[in-house]
Amino acid sequence: MNCKQRVLAALRLEQPDMVPFVETRVDPPLQEALLGKRVHLPDTIGGMTNLGSVELNEVLGFDNLQVRFLPPIFAEFETVDGTQTLVRPLIQTRDHLDRMVFPDPEDPALYAEAEQVIEQGRDKYAIGATLRSGVSATCMSMGLEQLAYALVEDPDLVTTVAARYADWAIAVIRHLRDIGVDFVWTADDIAYKQGPMISPRMFRDVFLPEMARVADAIHDEGFLWILHSDGNVLPLMEDLLSLGIHGLHPIEPGAMDIEQVKDLFGHRVCLVGNIDLRYTLTRGTPEEVEKEVKSRIERIGKGGAYMISSANSLTAYCKADNVRAMIHAIHQYRRYPLEGEMT
Numbered sequence: 600m601n602c603k604q605r606v607l608a609a610l611r612l613e614q615p616d617m618v619p620f621v622e623t624r625v626d627p628p629l630q631e632a633l634l635g636k637r638v639h640l641p642d643t644i645g646g647m648t649n650l651g652s653v654e655l656n657e658v659l660g661f662d663n664l665q666v667r668f669l670p671p672i673f674a675e676f677e678t679v680d681g682t683q684t685l686v687r688p689l690i691q692t693r694d695h696l697d698r699m700v701f702p703d704p705e706d707p708a709l710y711a712e713a714e715q716v717i718e719q720g721r722d723k724y725a726i727g728a729t730l731r732s733g734v735s736a737t738c739m740s741m742g743l744e745q746l747a748y749a750l751v752e753d754p755d756l757v758t759t760v761a762a763r764y765a766d767w768a769i770a771v772i773r774h775l776r777d778i779g780v781d782f783v784w785t786a787d788d789i790a791y792k793q794g795p796m797i798s799p800r801m802f803r804d805v806f807l808p809e810m811a812r813v814a815d816a817i818h819d820e821g822f823l824w825i826l827h828s829d830g831n832v833l834p835l836m837e838d839l840l841s842l843g844i845h846g847l848h849p850i851e852p853g854a855m856d857i858e859q860v861k862d863l864f865g866h867r868v869c870l871v872g873n874i875d876l877r878y879t880l881t882r883g884t885p886e887e888v889e890k891e892v893k894s895r896i897e898r899i900g901k902g903g904a905y906m907i908s909s910a911n912s913l914t915a916y917c918k919a920d921n922v923r924a925m926i927h928a929i930h931q932y933r934r935y936p937l938e939g940e941m942t
Contacts, residue, residue: 600615600616601723602723603724603725605617606619606781607725607823609903609905610782610845610906611845612867612869612904613904615903616934618906619663619725620906621725623665623729623827624667624913626912626913629913629917634654634658638652650713651664651666653724660926660930662725665727666727666780669730670736671701675689685739690760691742692756699763704771704774705770713778714778726779726780728783730783731764732785733761733764733765733806733809734761754801758809761806768816772816776820776822780822782822783817783822784824784846785825785827787826789830790830790854791854792853794833799834811842814843824844824845825846827849829849829851831854832855836863840864844868846869846870846871848872850871850873850910853877857873857899868904869904873910879891880917881914883918884921889927892907892925893932893938895907896929896933896937900933
């Protein structure tokens with residue numbers, strides 16, 4: 600199998616020849632530490648951001664190549680070395696809705712750079728497009744405090760904001776097949792470590808219908824779909840599975856037990872991620888990294904339907920030596936049959 604076939608097989612709940620290795624992004628400072636240079640740009644607010652790099656893939660060994668079509672977040676940010684911190688949300692009342700101006704999804708220029716990157720890697724890599732279905736974008740644009748008030752006092756305002764994000768995502772999705780995308784990876788945090796950010800009832804009333812519209816567009820175009828959310832999403836798992844997701848990322852350590860999730864849902868959704876950013880990749884030793892990688896592959900990779908990655912993305916605060924140890928261990932242990940399986 601090549602990289603593309605490997606990823607698509609895992610998302611179809613099959614067992615490929617190797618456990619796929621995927622990542623959404625590598626922060627620019629870590630790129631520099633690993634490669635001696637930065638090979639793609641940090642995120643910007645709005646439209647096309649942070650193109651993937653075939654060069655980065657060749658060095659680090661990912662099976663996926665990501666291009667990102669992230670909508671604007673209507674907020675003020677501070678940016679330090681490519682990492683953005685939200686300072687002030689800008690959508691506080693209905694009077695602010697006219698601030699929601701999106702890049703034109705029908706403009707070919709929005710897709711031109713991504714097409715160039717995809718053309719270099721389409722024959723080898725699984726091409727993923729990172730999008731947002733609108734939940735986290737709504738939360739960031741409104742701010743969690745104002746969002747909480749609005750969910751009680753004016754839930755239609757929240758629905759309006761979320762619907763505008765969903766509309767933009769749907770319009771972009773309609774163009775992705777033409778540029779060579781194989782699967783969609785939506786980034787929408789909906790949970791903290793303890794559980795959902797809002798009550799399951801409010802989530803179902805306000806956000807789930809908009810996510811369902813995005814899901815319909817994904818399925819209409821025939822894409823496989825990974826959904827990303829940090830935190831503990833177990834109280835919402837049946838809702839998420841009802842949308843027809845094929846993969847769930849990142850199964851955050853400390854919030855979810857990946858072995859429990861594998862037992863409960865591993866026959867229904869491909870699990871993606873779980874190499875710990877709280878300690879292992881950031882404060883652990885290379886030996887501890889190898890041990891964790893080997894354990895995840897042996898226990899969660901059994902039978903397929905698992906793709907290994909960090910428990911979010913390869914961030915600037917990861918130790919470069921630990922990331923190197925992770926990459927080495929993945930390539931050492933990921934071939935099927937896994938250790939302990941019958942040949």
